[in-house]
Amino acid sequence: MDQSTLVTHDPHDDKHQGAVVMPIYQNSLFTFPTYKDFDQAFAGPDDTPLYSRGNNPTVQQLEARLAALQGGEKARCFGSGMAAISTGIMSLVRGGDHVICVDQAYGPTRELLGKFLSQYGVETTFVDGTSLEAIRSAAKANTKLIYLESPTTLTIRLQDLRACAHFAKSIGAATMIDNTWATPCYQNPFEFGIDLVAHSVSKYIGGHSDIVGGVLIGSAELINRINANEYLLLGGIMTSQTASLVMRGLRTLPLRLEKLEQNGLTVARYLESLPFITRVNHPGLPSHPQHELAKRQMTGTSSLFSFETNLTTEVMKIWADRLAYFRIGVSWGGFESLVTVGKLGPGYESVQGSLVRLYVGLEKPQDLIADIRQASAELLVNS
Ligand SMILES: Cc1ncc(COP(=O)(O)O)c(C=O)c1O
Structure with a gap:
């Protein structure tokens, strides 16, 4: 079934x-x-x-x-x-x-x-x-x-x-x-x-x-x-x-996931175009080092992912403050988009600069992209 x-x-x-x-x-x-x-x-x-x-x-x-x-x-x-x-x-x-x-x-x-x-x-x-x-x-x-x-x-x-x-x-x-x-x-x-x-x-x-x-x-x-x-x-x-x-x-789990997958990928692809972002960690993107393995063992991708920047954690916290639709908070998997700026411990030595985790929810992805664009305006002028 x-x-x-x-x-x-x-x-x-x-x-x-x-x-x-x-x-x-x-x-x-x-x-x-x-x-x-x-x-x-x-x-x-x-x-x-x-x-x-x-x-x-x-x-x-x-x-x-x-x-x-x-x-x-x-x-x-x-x-x-x-x-x-x-x-x-x-x-x-x-x-x-x-x-x-x-x-x-x-x-x-x-x-x-x-x-x-x-x-x-x-x-x-x-x-x-x-x-x-x-x-x-x-x-x-x-x-x-x-x-x-x-x-x-x-x-x-x-x-x-x-x-x-x-x-x-x-x-x-x-x-x-x-x-x-x-x-x-x-x-x-x-x-x-x-x-x-x-x-x-x-x-x-x-x-x-x-x-x-x-x-x-x-x-x-x-x-x-x-x-x-x-x-x-x-x-x-x-x-x-x-x-x-x-x-x-x-x-509604299968229904939500279909939409969340599309929303997550749409936002992740946009993030790849921003100059201050050095890497987007999303296994649905061909740039992910394990993209082929992801395709082999998963039938889809969900909408929690992260990106790495060449800016400091403090700068990215100010960036997160400017977001309107991504709310600052732990957890994920609900209807609402969320952001956290990485707290990294052992096991994350490969991350340079800062790590930002996004949970993309059920909002219209173009609204989320517009939100990210406005929060990034200052960073884009300076980069
Ligand atoms: C990957 C993962 N596993 C397990 C848990 C623990 O689940 P719970 O908060 O329901 O105890 C979390 C919670 O954030 C999680 O992110």
């Missing part, structure tokens, strides 16, 4: 009078008519609703939709992307294990691995994910996880997913990917042999800048194992109200 049909049609559900929108199950617990039923629910499959920290039908409906959309067998939703990522990583490693993680991964993920989990005896090596050789040479006898984020979300760098999954299998390690940038619409990591997929649904999947949530998707066996252990014990669940809002966002 095409993804746009999949997000539009829920299976008919007799329990809810044929309602086209699943009701919000606003309750913490579920009761049973007899003790026998209660005992059976406990003994039965893990997806019986007993208590909403375990299962809630509204959340379960979203999970089924997300698993189908991403092409995985099963999904579990979480209260944030970081709850999904931390739960996923903790399900795949133990004290004494070694992890290889791409050096440009989302900052808190790096911190979780490099600082937090090191307290529990998990050692992490951060490597340049664009180099398979760097990944290979970081492997140790106790490497149990290769953690990927492709593309990364500041300089938008990719990893070769097929090659990484193949290498991980050869050394008996699992692979996990943060697939938030590409979304289930533009990248299916399972096709390349990746084991576990995480998304921050706070971004494109929610799509309206009004919720925070996350999801893990994988084989039924892996998700059932996570469910019985880290999911229930760490308890970072998604509420039914949030699940309902995410379901609403999901209805």
Whole structure:
């Protein structure tokens, strides 16, 4: 089924009078008519609703939709992307294990691995994910996880997913990917042999800048194992109200992404023409060093990207202040365009000058270009 049909049609559900929108199950617990039923629910499959920290039908409906959309067998939703990522990583490693993680991964993920989990005896090596050789040479006898984020979300760098999954299998390690940038619409990591997929649904999947949530998707066996252990014990669940809002966002995900892709590329191409910009980091542009890999493993590009300039960060902050439509703020994936001027740490040594990240939203791209032109007027006179 095409993804746009999949997000539009829920299976008919007799329990809810044929309602086209699943009701919000606003309750913490579920009761049973007899003790026998209660005992059976406990003994039965893990997806019986007993208590909403375990299962809630509204959340379960979203999970089924997300698993189908991403092409995985099963999904579990979480209260944030970081709850999904931390739960996923903790399900795949133990004290004494070694992890290889791409050096440009989302900052808190790096911190979780490099600082937090090191307290529990998990050692992490951060490597340049664009180099398979760097990944290979970081492997140790106790490497149990290769953690990927492709593309990364500041300089938008990719990893070769097929090659990484193949290498991980050869050394008996699992692979996990943060697939938030590409979304289930533009990248299916399972096709390349990746084991576990995480998304921050706070971004494109929610799509309206009004919720925070996350999801893990994988084989039924892996998700059932996570469910019985880290999911229930760490308890970072998604509420039914949030699940309902995410379901609403999901209805238009393929539609929004089509428009966002066009808008992003239109703005990115314009930026390439500005003299103070030295490089535009957008994998849909032929100038991106991994453009061919992007075409091979993604079916489209989303609208978060960055550019590098020969000007200082301070000058670019003044430039950002002049923008009218790009609002200054973190996150991305909603309807509104956003700008941040890069805060760069280890892993970004190749960036010279300043880095500006743009999230291109659903405004008319010509309006966004006019906005950038007016904010750049002074810089263009001086350059
Ligand atoms: C690439 C990426 N992964 C994960 C996260 C974490 O998601 P959340 O904020 O929903 O915890 C973010 C948030 O900005 C992100 O940009």
